[in-house]
């Protein structure tokens with residue numbers, strides 16, 4: 001089994017990880033339990049897991065009360081809350097930026113409270129908001145937080161690690177252009193990292209190959225690292 005931490009499609013046969021769904025997506029929602037139940041009924045895919053949340057991109061147009069109720073309803077079959085979090089990039093240049101940021105903050109905190117009530121880990125979407133997330137971390141110091149699709153410099157990554165967070169790295173490691181993220185990945189402690197394809201049509205194995213090369217270890221050793229981390233949070 002290869003850990004693919006965060007995807008927006010059912011997991012492949014050789015993968016274990018979280019199928020992430022947004023409660024704002026009405027096309028997906030009425031049947032959000034079915035993909036997981038179908039996956040779990042197949043022995044080969046019994047490691048399939050589900051995360052349910054309100055993505056910060058959907059906060060502006062969402063009815064927050066409805067969204068939060070849907071997340072709570074999903075908790076009995078979900079393994080994590082998310083992705084949720086803060087995205088300051090999408091607010092750039094908007095006239096009602098302050099109001100929308102308040103709404104993102106309210107949605108994020110409400111989802112963290114749900115995670116606390118149901119003792120679930122949280123998958124975070126964080127774009128240009130590391131400082132805000134670290135400030136909010138002080139209100140929820142006991143939770144397991146995994147920042148998905150991390151992109152950024154090693155100093156930001158190390159501040160997130162110091163606060164106890166996990167970081168999941170994605171397609172940014174491919175292509176050889178995002179040297180800051182590559183550097184952050186190389187310096188990251190092995191017991192705090194994941195790999196993910198997110199919504200990209202790439203092969204998770206190619207990502208492992210690249211990640212292993214960056215850390216000068218074998219692909220097998222890279223797989224053991226994320227498997228141990230996944231097991232610690234979601235299995236044991």
Ligand SMILES: [Zn+2]
Pocket residue numbers: 006008020083198199
């Ligand atoms: Zn995603």
